Every structure is written in structure tokens, then in C-alpha cells.
Amino acid sequence: MRIMKIKLLLFTFIFGLAISSCQELELQPKGILGEPELFGTAFGVQKYFVQLYMNLPIEDFIYYADQGYKPGNNNSWQAYKRSLAGMSGEIYGWNVNMFEAGVGYWPYDYIRIVNVFINNFPNYKDKYDVATYNSLMGEARFLRAFFYQGMAKRYGGVPIITEVQDPVTTSAEELQVSRASESDTWKFIYDDLKFAMENMSETSVSGRANKFVAAALMSRSMLYAGRIAKYTQYLGFDADEAMQGGFIGMDPSKANEFFQYAYDAGLFVETGPYALYTNNYPDKASNFANLFLDKSSSENLFVKGYDAITFGHCYDALMSPNPDFSSFIGAEGGPVLQHMQLYDFPSLIDEQGKPVRFDKRSDIKNDMEPRLQGTCYFDGDELRGKKFDIQRGIYVSYTGTAEDAQSGSNAAPINSAANRKLGNKGQKYNNVLITGNHGMFANKGGENNAFMGAFIRKYIDVNLPTNLVKVNKSSTSWIVFRLGEIYLNTAEAGYELGKRTEAFNYVEAIRERAGCKVTLPAIDQTVSNTYGYPIEAGLQFIRDERGRELYCENHYWWDLKTWRIADQVLNNRYHRALTCYYVFDEGKYIYLDEVNRNNRTVTAPKRAAYERIPQGEINKNPKLLPQNPLY
Amino acid sequence: MKNILYLILAVTLLSFAACQEIDNWDEPSARLFGNVIDEYTNHNLLMDNNDWQIRIIDRTWENNNPGTVAQFQPLAVMRDGVYNNSKLFSGIYDMLPYDGPFWPVDTVKGIILDKETQQNFTVKPYLQLTNFTATLDGTNLTLSCNVKAPIVTDLPNLYEVKGFLSLTTFCGNSNYINIGEYNNLRKSINKTWAAEVGAADSKDYTLGPFPVKSGYTYYVRIGANVNALSRRYNYTEIVKVVVP
Numbered sequence: 001m002r003i004m005k006i007k008l009l010l011f012t013f014i015f016g017l018a019i020s021s022c023q024e025l026e027l028q029p030k031g032i033l034g035e036p037e038l039f040g041t042a043f044g045v046q047k048y049f050v051q052l053y054m055n056l057p058i059e060d061f062i063y064y065a066d067q068g069y070k071p072g073n074n075n076s077w078q079a080y081k082r083s084l085a086g087m088s089g090e091i092y093g094w095n096v097n098m099f100e101a102g103v104g105y106w107p108y109d110y111i112r113i114v115n116v117f118i119n120n121f122p123n124y125k126d127k128y129d130v131a132t133y134n135s136l137m138g139e140a141r142f143l144r145a146f147f148y149q150g151m152a153k154r155y156g157g158v159p160i161i162t163e164v165q166d167p168v169t170t171s172a173e174e175l176q177v178s179r180a181s182e183s184d185t186w187k188f189i190y191d192d193l194k195f196a197m198e199n200m201s202e203t204s205v206s207g208r209a210n211k212f213v214a215a216a217l218m219s220r221s222m223l224y225a226g227r228i229a230k231y232t233q234y235l236g237f238d239a240d241e242a243m244q245g246g247f248i249g250m251d252p253s254k255a256n257e258f259f260q261y262a263y264d265a266g267l268f269v270e271t272g273p274y275a276l277y278t279n280n281y282p283d284k285a286s287n288f289a290n291l292f293l294d295k296s297s298s299e300n301l302f303v304k305g306y307d308a309i310t311f312g313h314c315y316d317a318l319m320s321p322n323p324d325f326s327s328f329i330g331a332e333g334g335p336v337l338q339h340m341q342l343y344d345f346p347s348l349i350d351e352q353g354k355p356v357r358f359d360k361r362s363d364i365k366n367d368m369e370p371r372l373q374g375t376c377y378f379d380g381d382e383l384r385g386k387k388f389d390i391q392r393g394i395y396v397s398y399t400g401t402a403e404d405a406q407s408g409s410n411a412a413p414i415n416s417a418a419n420r421k422l423g424n425k426g427q428k429y430n431n432v433l434i435t436g437n438h439g440m441f442a443n444k445g446g447e448n449n450a451f452m453g454a455f456i457r458k459y460i461d462v463n464l465p466t467n468l469v470k471v472n473k474s475s476t477s478w479i480v481f482r483l484g485e486i487y488l489n490t491a492e493a494g495y496e497l498g499k500r501t502e503a504f505n506y507v508e509a510i511r512e513r514a515g516c517k518v519t520l521p522a523i524d525q526t527v528s529n530t531y532g533y534p535i536e537a538g539l540q541f542i543r544d545e546r547g548r549e550l551y552c553e554n555h556y557w558w559d560l561k562t563w564r565i566a567d568q569v570l571n572n573r574y575h576r577a578l579t580c581y582y583v584f585d586e587g588k589y590i591y592l593d594e595v596n597r598n599n600r601t602v603t604a605p606k607r608a609a610y611e612r613i614p615q616g617e618i619n620k621n622p623k624l625l626p627q628n629p630l631y
Numbered sequence: 632m633k634n635i636l637y638l639i640l641a642v643t644l645l646s647f648a649a650c651q652e653i654d655n656w657d658e659p660s661a662r663l664f665g666n667v668i669d670e671y672t673n674h675n676l677l678m679d680n681n682d683w684q685i686r687i688i689d690r691t692w693e694n695n696n697p698g699t700v701a702q703f704q705p706l707a708v709m710r711d712g713v714y715n716n717s718k719l720f721s722g723i724y725d726m727l728p729y730d731g732p733f734w735p736v737d738t739v740k741g742i743i744l745d746k747e748t749q750q751n752f753t754v755k756p757y758l759q760l761t762n763f764t765a766t767l768d769g770t771n772l773t774l775s776c777n778v779k780a781p782i783v784t785d786l787p788n789l790y791e792v793k794g795f796l797s798l799t800t801f802c803g804n805s806n807y808i809n810i811g812e813y814n815n816l817r818k819s820i821n822k823t824w825a826a827e828v829g830a831a832d833s834k835d836y837t838l839g840p841f842p843v844k845s846g847y848t849y850y851v852r853i854g855a856n857v858n859a860l861s862r863r864y865n866y867t868e869i870v871k872v873v874v875p
Contacts, residue, residue: 236787236859239735407811532788532821532858567862568821572814595811606861622700630730630861 039117039124045136046208048117052143053207055110057150058304059084059554060478061313061459065095068103072311077471080318081332088557089602092452092575093333096602100566101631102154102611107147108161114144115164131201138199142214145192149221152189153558154611155628156182156228156248159621176621181246183254186225190261193218197268206295206303212272213302216481218265219489224562225250226258226496231564234533235609241626248610248628259493266490274298274483276513284515288374292459293476301481312472316464319456320377321438321448324386326469331438334452335376335552337576337593342548344369344517348591353401355590361391361580364591370515375551377455379436379580384466389437390450391589392579394421394429398590408579408594420581432582440579440597451597453578458552484510484549492542500525500538507545514549531565561609570604607631662717663687663742665750667708667728671759671781675712676733677866679803679854683731685714685752690741691722703727710803721745728752732856732863734782756865757786757857762835763867765851770874771840772796776853776867779833783824788858793817794838795852795866802850802869813841821858845874 038044054071062070062079065087070079080086081094089096117140125133151158159177167175180188196214204210232249242248277299280287291297295305306313314328322330346367350356358364362380365373377383379390396419406412414420422442423434435441439450461476487506494503500523508520524537546559560566575596582589607630618624669676684705693701708714708728727738733754742750763776774794780786794816795807807813816838820827828834836853843849849872854864 234858236857240860529822529826532790572809574811599811618702625700625702627702 035120036124039121040127042128042132042136045117048113049139049143049208052110052113055107056143056146056304057105057107058478058480060304060480061306061315061474061476063554064103066097066099066103068105077314077317077328079313080315083333084554084557085552086333087602088560089336089570089573089575090339090552090556091333091456092336092577092596092600093331093446096575096600098570098602098604098608100604100608100611102614104614104616105150105154105611106614106617107150108159111144111147111161112164114140114147115162118144118162119164134199135201138196138211138214139209141192142196142200142209142217145189145196145214145221146217148185148189148192149217149224152182152185152221153224153562155613156242156610157185157246159624160185160188176623178623179247181250182228182248183246183250186221186228186250186258189221189225190218193221193265197265202272207305209302212269212274213481215265215268215272216301216486219262219269219486219493220481222258222262222265223489223493224558226255226262226493227562227564229258230255230496231533231562232609234531235564235606237609237629240629242628245626247626256497259496262493263490263497263499266486266493269301269483269486272301274301276483276487276509278513284370284513285373288371288514289457289460289462291374291482292479293461293463295477297482299483300477300479301483301486303477303479305477306475308473308475313474313476314471315459315476316461316469316474317471319460320383320469321450321455323466324437325384325466327467328470330448331450331455332447333456334450335454335456336452337578338573339547339551340372340376340454340578342544343372343375345372348593349402353403355398355402355592357583357586357588357590359588361589363589364578364580369517371513371548373457375456375458377457377460378453381457383460383462384464384469386466388455390439390453390580391434391436392440392453392581393423393442394432394434394582394584395419395590396421397585398581398583402592405592405594408577408592408597430584432584436580446598451577452575453580453591456552479553484513485553485555488542488546488549492539492546495536495539495542503542504538507542510545510549531563531568560604564609566604566608567606570602572601572603574599574601605630659718659720660746661719661721661744662715662747663706663719663724663744663750664713664715664717664747665752667712667714667731668751668753669712670753670755676731676754676756677760677868678708678710678712678732679805679864679866680710680801681707682710682803682805683861683863684708684729686727686729687719688725689720689722690725691720694723710801719744726750726752728754730860730863732757732865755782757782757859758789758855758865760853760855760865760867763853763870765870765872767843767872767874768840770843770845772843772849772851772872772874773837773839774841774851774853775835775837777833777835778855780824780828781832783832786824786857788823789820789827790856790858790862791817791819791821792836792838792853792855793864794841795854796841796843797850798847800850800869802852803866804854804864816841843872843874848873 038048064079064082065084066082085091086093086095157179160180165175193214197211200211200214229250230252233252237243275298277291277297280290317326317328318332320326320331346364365378377388379388381388404414421429421434424441424443427434441449459476487510491503491506504523511519526537527534560569577594577596579592579594580589610628612631613624613627667676684707686703687706688701688703693699706714706716721744724742724744725738725740726742728736733756759779760776766773795802797807850869851872852867852869854866856862856864
């Protein structure tokens with residue numbers, strides 16, 4: 001009884017203490033960083049900017065053509081099954097579908113975060129010296145421009161928001177902002193980047209921008225804007241409401257202004273400490289391949305880093321065949337022959353139209369541009385201690401021309417089952433292996449099956465051992481801007497401005513490094529009408545040079561779009577394959593140009609020039625109408 | 632156990648009581664129909680199934696709900712140039728035939744839809760395809776026709792002339808034998824009318840020979856388009872070809 005009483009007293013006492021302990025409830029939580037902490041020091045600003053850098057619209061290893069940007073580590077592994085390179089016809093693999101309507105990219109949440117900084121940072125000006133303050137402010141403007149160019153290249157004109165809107169006190173009427181014209185949108189991006197170029201510092205840590213990075217973005221964006229101004233008129237959208245309102249397209253007379261901005265930005269980048277990567281000379285093929293692996297490359301202006309610990313990606317696991325080179329499902333795509341033939345490529349047929357005979361399969365590389373060898377793996381190339389081994393089948397004999405094979409059709413007489421032997425791994429015809437170790441197998445799907453006759457080498461991390469080639473274990477950085485691209489931007493803008501000689505000097509520098517046979521071709525001013533508008537052969541050469549140098553770097557789709565030719569180049573286009581056969585009675589090898597085994601094609605509709613303004617946003621803000629053409 | 636049963640019963644009863652207000656909208660029952668007529672022939676436009684649409688915008692919705700913006704809904708047009716939709720709300724509509732193979736037309740505003748309304752549209756096709764012939768020589772099929780541009784001024788680039796072969800009576804860009812052997816036989820042009828045809832207003836095109844299989848029945852036609860909007864085709868009529 002007595003013990004009970006003591007217990008009761010004790011409980012009452014403790015209970016009393018407990019409820020009296022929180023008298024003051026209005027306390028600042030100590031774990032949350034407020035504006036003074038974040039904006040008051042350079043470290044705080046760095047922390048604030050991290051969320052913006054993480055979410056910049058960079059189409060890298062983890063960009064999905066159908067789902068968009070998936071920053072962080074929770075992106076599943078399939079990005080390179082549904083890549084932009086697959087959509088633009090550069091690689092052939094699991095996905096050849098067109099997602100021209102876009103991914104609903106609408107980053108006004110991040111733009112708001114930048115705007116908070118731009119509006120409130122002046123309150124903390126006294127805490128910084130002038131240079132640091134200006135540099136941080138310039139960085140914010142660079143970030144905002146980056147988000148806007150991510151939208152402008154998709155939608156044309158978008159609402160321009162520079163003030164932070166308060167959704168509580170503002171009326172819906174004011175919150176709903178109309179689209180600006182496309183020309184104003186690009187001019188807005190120009191203004192932000194000009195400010196950034198003038199105010200940012202000259203150097204920065206890897207992964208963070210400086211004034212030259214801002215100039216690089218200027219070079220790319222203004223080149224896009226110039227093309228849009230010059231070529232939108234040929235789309236036939238004139239009668240469309242969005243075009244008539246100026247929300248898409250620009251007056252062609254503005255093109256030169258934008259090309260000039262791009263040209264000047266390119267010259268500005270050249271004043272920086274960058275140089276084309278040449279560390280591995282004289283082996284120009286390895287040099288080109290290493291350019292994408294060497295994190296200290298002098299060519300990189302701005303990279304998006306991965307370390308395979310906090311953030312990793314799956315590129316290696318998806319681009320080389322399992323099990324010899326990958327410990328995951330393996331290769332999901334290969335290079336398309338049309339793109340390989342843009343480079344210095346050996347002729348597959350002789351003067352009579354017969355397939356050229358090779359003693360070894362790897363002899364195909366004898367006459368090939370080093371840059372292509374640095375971009376793709378062919379038969380006989382070595383990776384992770386093993387060699388690529390690619391062959392489609394055996395011809396018992398091949399007497400006719402390459403045309404007789406009818407692009408690999410089973411209906412061709414020469415391809416009868418008695419004469420053309422196709423098979424699976426390990427199968428033999430008269431004791432000779434029918435296929436290579438890595439394809440092409442007759443009764444297997446696309447994975448790990450060299451459907452295209454080669455594999456991608458660009459960005460493949462040769463130092464990663466095969467047992468580590470797994471999901472999220474790749475640590476190669478994505479190069480957002482490199483000097484090679486800037487040279488080509490300047491060249492194209494220059495050519496459009498009539499500076500043909502200067503333009504080709506840049507092309508020469510690129511081709512010299514690439515190891516091309518002819519580094520400085522004659523400037524051919526013949527006008528052709530390939531895409532329904534007049535274009536000089538010299539300009540087409542510069543465009544093709546982008547196709548070669550920037551192959552598989554997720555530029556080509558945006559290039560096709562802004563040149564306004566996506567619907568013309570990707571018009572029922574068959575992905576063609578480089579296929580190797582052993583000719584049994586001669587003991588030699590031939591290479592044929594075949595249609596991909598599934599007979600698939602890629603087609604971009606006319607509306608691909610612009611993406612669809614997301615319907616959900618229009619429901620919230622009807623002032624975004626008119627919708628872009630043909631949606 | 633009994634308690635649980637009571638509980639289930641109570642929840643069930645409550646769920647019946649949850650919706651007292653009954654949806655008081657009548658089902659949409661107004662019918663809007665009509666023809667798309669080719670101005671030059673006075674017949675319905677030769678086209679493919681649901682090739683392009685008529686955009687309709689319900690203005691009554693906007694008037695009854697101030698501050699909203701009505702967006703268009705597409706009405707499919709059938710391959711005989713007829714459209715017919717019998718599940719629409721009565722009201723005032725704007726209508727616009729959009730993205731078809733004809734010169735742009737103006738929006739027809741203020742069409743009052745009440746029970747049954749017929750609205751025909753007369754359009755000027757970009758191209759007229761006439762004198763269509765399909766010649767069979769063994770198992771090789773050759774198609775030819777005359778392509779005419781009634782209006783040459785400001786005509787967008789002539790883009791291509793393409794033969795469509797189908798094994799069903801549905802034949803056109805939405806349903807045809809889509810294989811390389813046939814597609815490669817199209818004439819890709821993409822030039823201005825003056826550059827391709829010259830001063831004349833029409834030109835004959837012959838496509839083929841298309842390799843066809845004996846014992847099959849094909850339905851064939853030719854389509855030609857200009858580089859405007861989605862590049863819809865102007866077609867010839869469909870001809871049935873029986874390969875012996």
C-alpha cells in the first residue's frame with residue numbers, strides 16, 4: 001500500500017514535470033536554413049544552387065526520350081533503351097518510337113527558386129566583395145537561362161517570369177501569364193547570358209559554371225535561335241494561329257542577329273583556357289575515345305559528374321554485350337550504317353558493284369576514319385580483356401553484285417537457305433562458325449545481338465572491370481559543353497553569316513584532330529534543295545560534321561528539329577545495318593548494306609518542330625493558348 | 632462475428648445514402664453531320680479514313696462559365712468525305728476543318744446545334760489527281776495519274792507522289808502495305824511547282840512497277856501532297872485490281 005502511494009506520487013511528479021517542460025512553443029527550428037544563412041555566405045549560396053544544378057535540363061545518360069529528365073539516383077536503368085539517340089535514328093535498338101509531343105517539361109518551380117535568389121540576393125550585398133557578389137548573381141542568371149532554353153527549344157515562346165509570384169495574395173488573373181513571343185523568349189535568354197558572361201568569374205570547380213560556360217550556352221542557344229528564325233518559314237505553318245501570334249517562329253530578318261550572337265560567344269569561349277584534347281596523340285582513334293573518359297580533359301567546359309557511389313548511371317551496362325563486357329542485360333543498341341557512312345568509310349563494293357573481299361573481318365577498319373574507330377567498336381577491337389567478334393552468317397558462294405542480296409531480303413535468290421547460312425551462337429557449317437560470339441544471331445532478340453554490325457564506343461569506360469559493369473555503377477561524366485561543339489557552333493553561325501573561310505578553319509581543326517583524310521575540303525557553294533529550302537553544299541558539310549563529331553551526344557535530335565528537317569530526314573527511314581558474311585568457297589569476308597532485321601523505320605511527323613504545350617498547364621492557365629501547330 | 636456483420640451492413644447502408652444528388656445532365660444527344668465537298672468536282676473530297684479532323688469549339692460552355700476557355704474537340708471525317716457525330720451537347724459551336732489537303736478555310740462561327748444540324752464545307756484541294764489508271768502486266772502493277780494544281784500561286788512545295796496498295800478496301804496513308812519495296816517507288820520531289828512542273832498546271836506521273844502476288848486482290852490508289860502542315864494527301868479514287 002505504501003509502495004503504491006510512493007509510486008503514485010512519483011508518477012504525478014514526473015508527469016507534472018513533463019507537461020510543464022514546453023512553455024515556449026514559438027521557437028525557430030534549428031535544423032532549417034533560412035534565407036540569411038543561405039544567401040549570406042558563399043557556401044550557403046552553393047548549397048542553394050545545388051538543387052538547381054541537379055535539375056538543369058541536360059539530356060545526358062539518364063534522359064528518357066519518353067519520360068524526360070530523371071535526376072538523382074532513382075532513375076531506373078532503362079534510359080538508353082529509350083534514348084534521344086534512338087529517337088533521332090542515330091542508334092538502332094529497343095526503341096525507335098517517336099515522342100515528338102514531348103515530355104511535358106515545365107520547370108517553373110526551379111525558375112521560381114532562381115527568381116527568389118535574384119530578387120532577394122541584393123539584400124545581402126554588403127556581406128560580399130564586389131567580384132564574388134557579381135559572380136554569384138551572374139551564376140543565377142546563367143541557371144535561369146539554362147531552364148528557359150530547355151523550354152524555348154521545345155515550345156518556342158513561353159511565359160517569361162522574372163518576379164516571384166505570391167499565390168495567396170495575387171488574383172488568378174494575374175498569376176496566369178501569357179506566352180511571350182518566341183523572339184522575345186530567345187532575347188530574354190540572350191540578356192541573362194550576356195549578364196552572366198560579363199559578371200561571372202573566369203574559373204570554377206568542376207560541375208559549376210563560369211563565364212565561359214555561360215558563353216558556351218549562349219553559343220548553342222543563339223545558334224538554335226538563328227536556325228529557327230531562318231528556317232521556320234519553310235515549315236508551311238504560316239496560317240497557324242500560334243505562328244501568326246508570333247508564339248512560334250521569328251522574322252527571318254532576325255536570323256543574322258542571332259547567328260552573330262552565337263559567333264561572338266564562340267570567340268569569347270576561345271579566350272578561355274580550353275584546347276582540343278590531344279593527349280593520346282599520335283593514336284587519333286584512342287585519343288578521340290579518351291576525350292570522353294579523361295575527367296581532366298582540356299576540352300571540357302562543363303560536365304555533369306557521376307561517381308557511381310552517390311550517383312551512378314547504367315550506360316556501360318546497356319551499351320556492350322553481356323556476358324563478355326557487361327554483367328547486366330547488355331547491349332541495347334548499335335550504330336546505324338547511314339551515320340557510319342558519314343565518316344571516311346571504306347567502300348563496300350568495287351567498280352563492278354560486287355562486294356569487296358576482305359581477308360579478315362577487322363580489315364574493314366583499314367581505310368576508316370580514326371574518329372569513327374574512336375566512336376564505335378568493330379570486329380576485333382578489344383575491351384575489358386576480350387575481343388569483339390561479329391559476323392552475321394556464311395554464303396556458300398557469292399558470285400553476283402551487292403545489289404543481288406536485296407538489302408538482306410529472304411526473297412533474294414542468292415539468300416536462299418541453301419546458299420546463305422544463318423544461325424545461332426556456336427552453330428557451325430562444315431566446321432566453320434556461322435556467327436560471331438556477339439552476333440548476329442538468327443533467332444534472338446535485339447539484346448546482346450550485334451544487329452547493326454558494330455557497338456558504341458563513345459563514353460564506354462574501358463577501366464571498369466566486367467564484373468562491375470552493372471546498374472548505377474558507371475561513373476563517366478557527361479560532357480555538357482566541350483570546345484569541339486563550340487567550334488562547330490561558331491563554324492555554322494559563321495557560315496550562315498557569310499564568313500565561309502573562317503567557318504572552315506574551325507572545321508579543319510576538328511577534322512585534323514579526327515584524323516580525316518581531307519582536313520580542309522574546298523568550300524562548295526553549290527545550292528541544293530534537299531530539304532525543300534536552298535542550302536549550300538558547304539553548309540551541309542558543316543551540318544554533317546556535327547553529325548560526325550557529336551554523334552550520340554544527344555545533339556542530333558535538337559539539330560534536326562531546329563534545322564526544321566526532322567520530318568524530312570526521318571521520313572520512313574530504314575535503319576541500315578553493316579553485316580559481315582564469310583564466303584565459304586573463297587575463304588574471304590564481305591560486308592553488305594542491309595535493312596535492319598526487323599524492317600523497322602523511323603518517321604517524325606511535321607509537328608515535331610515543336611512540342612505540345614502540356615495540357616495540364618493549359619487547364620490551369622488558358623492564356624497559354626494557342627497550342628502549337630498540329631497538336 | 633455478429634458485430635462485424637452489423638458493421639458491414641451499416642457501411643453498405645451508408646454507402647447507398649452517400650449520393651443523394653442525382654446527375655442532372657441529359658446525355659449529349661444532338662447530331663452534327665455533313666459533307667466535305669471538293670469545290671472543283673462538286674463531289675465529296677476523296678480522302679482516307681480519319682486522315683484529318685474538323686475542330687469544333689463549344690462556345691456555350693464559355694458563355695455559361697465565365698473565365699474559362701473552351702478548347703477544340705476533333706470530329707473525325709470518314710473516307711467518303713462524310714462526318715457524323717450524334718453524341719454532342721446542344722449549343723453554339725465554331726467549326727474549322729483543319730490540317731486537310733486543301734487551302735486553309737476560315738472558321739465558321741456561331742453554328743447553332745439543336746437536335747440535328749447539317750453543316751457542309753466546301754474546300755479547294757491543293758492538288759487534283761485525275762486519269763488514274765492501274766495497269767497489270769503479269770505480276771507487275773504500274774500506276775499512273777495526272778496531278779494538277781488548280782492554284783499555283785503560293786502553293787507550298789510539291790512534296791511527293793506515292794502509290795498506296797492495300798489488301799482491304801481501306802486504302803490510303805492510314806492503311807496500306809508499308810514495306811520498303813513499295814515505299815521506295817514513290818516520287819520524292821519537295822520542289823516548288825515551277826521547278827518541278829514548270830509553267831503548266833498539270834503533269835503526268837507513273838509509278839512502279841510494283842511487284843504484286845498472283846491470287847491476291849489489291850485495292851490501289853495514288854496520293855500526292857504538298858509541304859503544308861501535316862502534309863495530308865490528295866488522292867485518286869480507289870481501284871480494285873485482281874491479280875490472276
